[in-house]
Amino acid sequence: MSVRLLVLIPAAAAMSLALSAAVDAVALPLFLDTTGTVLATALAGPGAGIATGVLTSAVNTLRNPTFWPFVVVQVIVALYAWLAARAGLFRSLRTAVPAGLGLGVLAAATSTPISYVVFGCTTTGGIALTTALGRALGLPPLGACFFGSFVADFGDKAVTFALVTSVLHALPRRTAARFPWALRAVGAA
Amino acid sequence: MTGGRLHPFTLLAIAGTLPALAWILPAPAGGAVTTAVALVLTLTPGASPGLTGSGSSPGWRPGLVVLRTAVLTAAPFWLFLLLLHDVPSTIAIGLRLTTMIASVVWVGALLPPGRLVEAMVAAGWGVTAAYLFAAALSAVPLLKARAQRIVDAQRCRGLSPRGGVGRRLRALRALALPLVLSVLHEVDERALALETRGFVPGARRTPLAPPRDATAERAGRWLLLVGCAAALAWRLAWRG
Amino acid sequence: MARLTLERVSFWYPAMGRPALRDVSLAAAPGEVIALVGNVGAGASTLLLVAADLAPRVVGGRLEGRVKGEGGRGIVLPTPWTQLSGMAFTVWDEVAFGPANLGWPRERIAGAVDRSLAALDIGALAARDPATLSGGELQRVVIAGIVAMEPALLLLDEPTAELDPEATRLVWRLVRALAGDGCSVVVATSDLDALPELADRIVWMEDGAVRRIGAPALLAEQSLWEAGLATTVADVWRTARLGAPYPLTVAQAERRWRQ
Numbered sequence: 001m002s003v004r005l006l007v008l009i010p011a012a013a014a015m016s017l018a019l020s021a022a023v024d025a026v027a028l029p030l031f032l033d034t035t036g037t038v039l040a041t042a043l044a045g046p047g048a049g050i051a052t053g054v055l056t057s058a059v060n061t062l063r064n065p066t067f068w069p070f071v072v073v074q075v076i077v078a079l080y081a082w083l084a085a086r087a088g089l090f091r092s093l094r095t096a097v098p099a100g101l102g103l104g105v106l107a108a109a110t111s112t113p114i115s116y117v118v119f120g121c122t123t124t125g126g127i128a129l130t131t132a133l134g135r136a137l138g139l140p141p142l143g144a145c146f147f148g149s150f151v152a153d154f155g156d157k158a159v160t161f162a163l164v165t166s167v168l169h170a171l172p173r174r175t176a177a178r179f180p181w182a183l184r185a186v187g188a189a
Numbered sequence: 190m191t192g193g194r195l196h197p198f199t200l201l202a203i204a205g206t207l208p209a210l211a212w213i214l215p216a217p218a219g220g221a222v223t224t225a226v227a228l229v230l231t232l233t234p235g236a237s238p239g240l241t242g243s244g245s246s247p248g249w250r251p252g253l254v255v256l257r258t259a260v261l262t263a264a265p266f267w268l269f270l271l272l273l274h275d276v277p278s279t280i281a282i283g284l285r286l287t288t289m290i291a292s293v294v295w296v297g298a299l300l301p302p303g304r305l306v307e308a309m310v311a312a313g314w315g316v317t318a319a320y321l322f323a324a325a326l327s328a329v330p331l332l333k334a335r336a337q338r339i340v341d342a343q344r345c346r347g348l349s350p351r352g353g354v355g356r357r358l359r360a361l362r363a364l365a366l367p368l369v370l371s372v373l374h375e376v377d378e379r380a381l382a383l384e385t386r387g388f389v390p391g392a393r394r395t396p397l398a399p400p401r402d403a404t405a406e407r408a409g410r411w412l413l414l415v416g417c418a419a420a421l422a423w424r425l426a427w428r429g
Numbered sequence: 430m431a432r433l434t435l436e437r438v439s440f441w442y443p444a445m446g447r448p449a450l451r452d453v454s455l456a457a458a459p460g461e462v463i464a465l466v467g468n469v470g471a472g473a474s475t476l477l478l479v480a481a482d483l484a485p486r487v488v489g490g491r492l493e494g495r496v497k498g499e500g501g502r503g504i505v506l507p508t509p510w511t512q513l514s515g516m517a518f519t520v521w522d523e524v525a526f527g528p529a530n531l532g533w534p535r536e537r538i539a540g541a542v543d544r545s546l547a548a549l550d551i552g553a554l555a556a557r558d559p560a561t562l563s564g565g566e567l568q569r570v571v572i573a574g575i576v577a578m579e580p581a582l583l584l585l586d587e588p589t590a591e592l593d594p595e596a597t598r599l600v601w602r603l604v605r606a607l608a609g610d611g612c613s614v615v616v617a618t619s620d621l622d623a624l625p626e627l628a629d630r631i632v633w634m635e636d637g638a639v640r641r642i643g644a645p646a647l648l649a650e651q652s653l654w655e656a657g658l659a660t661t662v663a664d665v666w667r668t669a670r671l672g673a674p675y676p677l678t679v680a681q682a683e684r685r686w687r688q
Binding site for chain 2: 002006007008010014015017018019021026027051058061066068119122128159162163170171
Binding site: 301303316323324327330331375384385387388389393394396397 | 478481516528
């Protein structure tokens, strides 16, 4: 592993966690905690993405002790982002946003069993309340839990993909050329 | 005996074993025991600010601060569990979650990050794992401060949390993009700085202050692992 | 026996058509202090990266010509906050980062770190978290971290940019002391007034090429003055049309004035 990659991974992980300040300032119900994972994958491949995702979960766990079980979701996000990068889906918002929505469904599907088994669907207050709403609408417990996770993840992952697309396009070409995957991810290679 | 004198790996082993046992052992008794142990552990005085910097604070008996953090973090879960589940399920899940939360809060308060890094280096792991963990940990507060500065600067230029979703998303982009781009721009410079200081991924470096790892502790860690495996085997057999 | 030899070196950054260094030849002897002066974009930083064996090895790009270095090399880059290791939670550990990577035994590391902290006058900061330091303190910690590795060739890129005048004088005194111990130092700096006492040779760079190499008296010459690269005293003397020989420092000006 090159030193540049070794520098990128913790920087991307820390970035995921620091974006919460931006999210709070615009008062949107987003996490953006997979931004670093997606970005690292788009720049340097799935290995970097998975390492970033695991590191994000580890560091996040210190602040939010309940996040560790969701490390699986970070890994899934990295793998999905890898497929999206290979297909050049970060070349425009028109392709990135639907890809992000797709990831939202996948992420919700992955986090639902974890949420259900470990947390009884009380991962966050928002998810708990949305799950209660789902139950009130007559959904079965697991379905209600998926409903809760889905509402949280759907928009979040779409915004994440849109943000990463913006970043990749804003990189000066000289910088982008130094990251093995960046040009391919935006369909320029 | 201060927990801070235990080897970092021992602290991590304990913090990992308690939640594992909380899940393996039959509820609610198993969860109750592990929760009790975890909460008692939070009363161990810490020697220095740990990973979360919430170790000792003047005016408070150190142990109570950690206990309080654990309890306050766990409380909302109990509330939401009551909303969604019946009482027995609430207790069962609640105890497991409380064990997990208390264990993490405890180890976070007790373990200085430098000591964990030294333990990794002394254990003969290459610098890679230690660097990844330490660099991420030290970067978070710096990047958070930078993000806040960008937010403040944009506020001076009229950024506000009001307005439609579209407007707020554009504002989010204006906040997030500079942060992310600045991080990427620095990657090259940081790599150069590491290279010039002899940093080679995967190489071994001299441990500066290796934590003492007594044979008893190492044996204890293995015992915890074996204990968990045994508990799991017993539980599966009991079920089947 | 030169510590550093650059023979007709040209360097292109990745994906750049114009070379950042053009046909540069330079040699640094043990115990010599060489100062690189020039305006922004002159190529001084690039030359230091090439001398440090970071370009093209880490930076990428293309190099023509020959670069030969003897012994360990260390470079201090201009932005201190990007040079923290990220792996140290005290200043002492930060300074010890380099020596520890070199695999030195603990006693040798402790000695080198303590000497380095003393030389940069930051002993009082030893237990502080590097993330809480001011720009000036940080820059001294970074310099200390490289000096602790006891390099045979020390490369400094604007090492006093964040420092107050007293700390700046401290660093220049340290540079002369290290040169006295046999270290070769190549420093790129815009602190021209310090150079008459600091540097053994001045290298004037422009547009990636070396225009002149000579003794510090170069800093009073017409061509450098016109490029804005004269010392303050020489600049004032010339502007006031007070005639050659042009003094470089206040002391020299005083002596000239009394004659």
